[in-house]
Amino acid sequence: MYLIKTPKFIQELFPNFTWKIPSEDKVVYLTFDDGPIPGVTPWVLEQLAQYNAKATFFCVGNNIEKHPEVFEQVRAGGHSIGNHTFNHLNGWSSDNLPYFHNIRHCANLTKTVLFRPPYGKLRPRQTQFLLRHYRIVMWDVLSGDFDPNITEEQCLLNVTRNVEPGSIVVFHDSLKAEEKLRYALPKALAYFAEQGYRFEALNEQEMIVHQDQRKSA
Secondary structure: OOOOEOOHHHHHHOOOOEOEOOOOOOEEEEEEEOOOOOOOHHHHHHHHHOOOOOOEEEEOHHHHHHOHHHHHHHHHOOOEEEEOOOOOOOHHHOOHHHHHHHHHHHHHHHOOOEEOOHHHOOOHHHHHHHOOOOEEEOOOEEOOOOOOOOOHHHHHHHHHOOOOOOEEEEEEOOOOOHHHHHHHHHHHHHHHHHOOOEEOOOOHHHHHHHHHHHHHO
C-alpha cells in the first residue's frame, strides 16, 4: 500500500521533511532513486537531455562503487546528487547506529547533504539525528514505476494527474522499474514541456536556506 499523492496533512505532520518546493512558477522536480545502473541511468540521462531537463538522483552507495563511470555521467550532466543509503536499507527494520553508518558511507561517495530514506521509512530517533546532518527529501508525487501490479499507462497517469508547480516526483532508475520507466518518462517529459513546465534539479544550498527559514518562522 502506498500513496501516489502525498496528502497535505502528512506533509504538515512532518514539516522538517521536504515534500515539494513552494513555487508559483511551472517547475517540476524529477527525482530518480536506486541507481546508478548501467543501461537504465544513461538512458534516463538521454531522455532528460532532449528537454534540457535537470533532475536529482538519489543514489545507492553500493551502486556508485560498482558503476563509477555511470555515476560520473550523472554528475557530468549537471544533475543534483542525493544519498539513498549504501545498501538501500529500510529504517524501520534497521538498528540506528548501523543505519547511520550506512548513510555516512554513502555520503562519503555522494558528497551531499540531500538524503532520501529508502521506502520513505524512518524511525523518530533516526529522523531527529539525521535532521542535524542532512536535508531529508521525500516527495509530493510517486509514479509507482516499481509496482508490478499497475499498467504502464497508470504509471504515467499517476504523474500527469497529480503534479503541481513545485512538485517533487519519484521515478526509479532501476531494473525493477525499467519497463514502466521507459514508457512513462518520455511521455511525462513531453506532456509537461507542452504545458510550459521546466524541469529543475533540487538545489542543495537553496534547500538549506529554506529549511532554516522554516525553523525560525
